[in-house]
Amino acid sequence: MVSAHAVTSAAAERGLGKCEGRAIIPRMKTLPLVLALATTALAAPPEPKFRAQDLDTKIQIGYGLAVADVDGDGKPDVLLADKKQFVWYRNPGKRDAAWDKFVLAENLTEHDNVCIAARDIDGDGKCEIAVGAEWNPGDTVNSGAVFYLIPPADRRQKWEAVKFPSVEPTTHRMKWVRLGEKEWGLVVAPLHGRGNKNGEGAPVKTLLYHPPKNLNDARGEWKSDVIEASSHMTHNFERLAFPGYENSESLVVAGKEGLAYTFLEDGKWKPKRCVVHAEYNPPLPGVGEVRIGWYMKDGKKEPFGAAVEPMHGNMLAVYHQNPDDPESKTPPRIVLTDKLTEGHALACGDVLGTGHDQIVVGWRGNAKQPQPVGIHLWTPLDDKGEKWRESVVDDGGMACEDLLLADLDGDGKLDIVAAGRATKNVKIYWNER
Numbered sequence: 313m314v315s316a317h318a319v320t321s322a323a324a325e326r327g328l329g330k331c332e333g334r335a336i337i338p339r340m341k342t343l344p345l346v347l348a349l350a351t352t353a354l355a356a357p358p359e360p361k362f363r364a365q366d367l368d369t370k371i372q373i374g375y376g377l378a379v380a381d382v383d384g385d386g387k388p389d390v391l392l393a394d395k396k397q398f399v400w401y402r403n404p405g406k407r408d409a410a411w412d413k414f415v416l417a418e419n420l421t422e423h424d425n426v427c428i429a430a431r432d433i434d435g436d437g438k439c440e441i442a443v444g445a446e447w448n449p450g451d452t453v454n455s456g457a458v459f460y461l462i463p464p465a466d467r468r469q470k471w472e473a474v475k476f477p478s479v480e481p482t483t484h485r486m487k488w489v490r491l492g493e494k495e496w497g498l499v500v501a502p503l504h505g506r507g508n509k510n511g512e513g514a515p516v517k518t519l520l521y522h523p524p525k526n527l528n529d530a531r532g533e534w535k536s537d538v539i540e541a542s543s544h545m546t547h548n549f550e551r552l553a554f555p556g557y558e559n560s561e562s563l564v565v566a567g568k569e570g571l572a573y574t575f576l577e578d579g580k581w582k583p584k585r586c587v588v589h590a591e592y593n594p595p596l597p598g599v600g601e602v603r604i605g606w607y608m609k610d611g612k613k614e615p616f617g618a619a620v621e622p623m624h625g626n627m628l629a630v631y632h633q634n635p636d637d638p639e640s641k642t643p644p645r646i647v648l649t650d651k652l653t654e655g656h657a658l659a660c661g662d663v664l665g666t667g668h669d670q671i672v673v674g675w676r677g678n679a680k681q682p683q684p685v686g687i688h689l690w691t692p693l694d695d696k697g698e699k700w701r702e703s704v705v706d707d708g709g710m711a712c713e714d715l716l717l718a719d720l721d722g723d724g725k726l727d728i729v730a731a732g733r734a735t736k737n738v739k740i741y742w743n744e745r
Contacts, residue, residue, distance in 0.1 A: 357666045357691050360703050362741040367401050367411050374731030379718040380430035380439035383467050390729055393428040398443050414468045421446040421457050431488035433496040442498050444483040452504040456483035462528045474530050480517050489551050490561045501546050511545040511568050539581040540574045543567030547600040547623045555613050566602035588641040597622035605660030605669035618671045620655035628673050648700050653677045657715040663726045674712025676733045685711040711735040
């Protein structure tokens with residue numbers, strides 16, 4: 313493994329920058345899952361303080377969330393993939409006010425919706441939206457659907473759904489990813505490979521779809537490339553951009569085998585297995601959620617890895633760089649807790665304003681153990697990343713299916729938005745630190 317500082321330094325020495333309008337990063341042997349901590353003790357960070365506000369108390373499942381400006385008013389809105397509807401909640405611009413709810417599309421497929429991606433990719437100040445549906449994980453041949461939503465003149469009305477003709481089965485997660493200064497793609501990760509049974513057989517094909525020149529052409533072709541295919545079950549993935557390379561986002565894919573990293577270089581994707589769970593002693597059970605957090609060291613941002621393990625798992629783990637073996641595919645790992653019941657949501661961000669990211673984790677419970685459910689926040693306390701403080705955000709009121717961090721009121725502080733499966737709610741946790 314190498315640090316982000318080493319990456320940018322190497323790039324400067326080799327004169328790497330942009331190639332044919334596309335930002336690139338230098339060739340890397342593995343993902344730098346680094347917990348690079350200062351050599352002096354950390355100042356005692358403040359305790360988090362949140363105030364909850366209900367956005368909705370009558371959702372069905374709340375499979376996935378996105379945050380983006382839907383209507384172009386300069387305020388971030390909340391979007392939700394629910395069982396049969398894709399909806400958005402309009403930001404009123406002040407706390408405690410009601411967030412009006414609008415339906416984007418509904419009943420697109422026989423089976424459930426499952427994911428949503430929203431981001432302004434054409435620079436007009438209003439987000440583009442893609443959605444995933446036909447969720448039937450038991451069918452690894454014919455399930456899965458992906459749609460691009462064409463907006464009406466009044467974005468509060470229903471959008472036109474354009475179905476992609478070619479998809480991989482078990483569509484599960486998607487994100488818009490920056491490929492260059494003005495180039496974007498839609499990454500879609502299925503849960504299973506085609507014909508895969510119980511995580512065995514064909515590997516999962518993570519696809520990158522290239523938008524047509526005219527996004528709102530219902531007949532436009534969305535060509536796709538396979539950018540990662542080393543996992544036999546995937547559950548989620550993270551996009552990240554290293555300092556100095558913000559125009560070229562890389563991906564970390566969480567799955568049955570551990571973590572896989574893939575990045576764009578010279579117009580080609582370079583996949584690399586970076587954390588191999590089978591090589592630990594004893595072997596580890598795979599990864600469900602992954603997020604990359606950042607730490608400041610000597611004025612430079614360095615990344616670390618946070619993971620929920622296994623899929624729908626009970627553990628929250630942090631990965632460190634091994635300074636004696638930076639190429640190791642079994643980097644040091646610290647388990648922060650093994651008390652989650654179906655951990656299903658994860659985010660990293662500097663919620664407390666310390667200059668270093670914290671970890672926010674949510675879990676949803678199950679039929680056999682419906683409680684406790686909730687959201688907790690973990691803060692590093694020492695200069696080695698070995699001691700962490702657990703703080704409660706919500707205990708019992710949020711069976712967390714998904715969560716995101718975003719500054720929803722423009723005060724410079726990250727808030728939490730979460731969707732609850734069994735609790736059938738969407739909440740904002742306003743940051744009042």
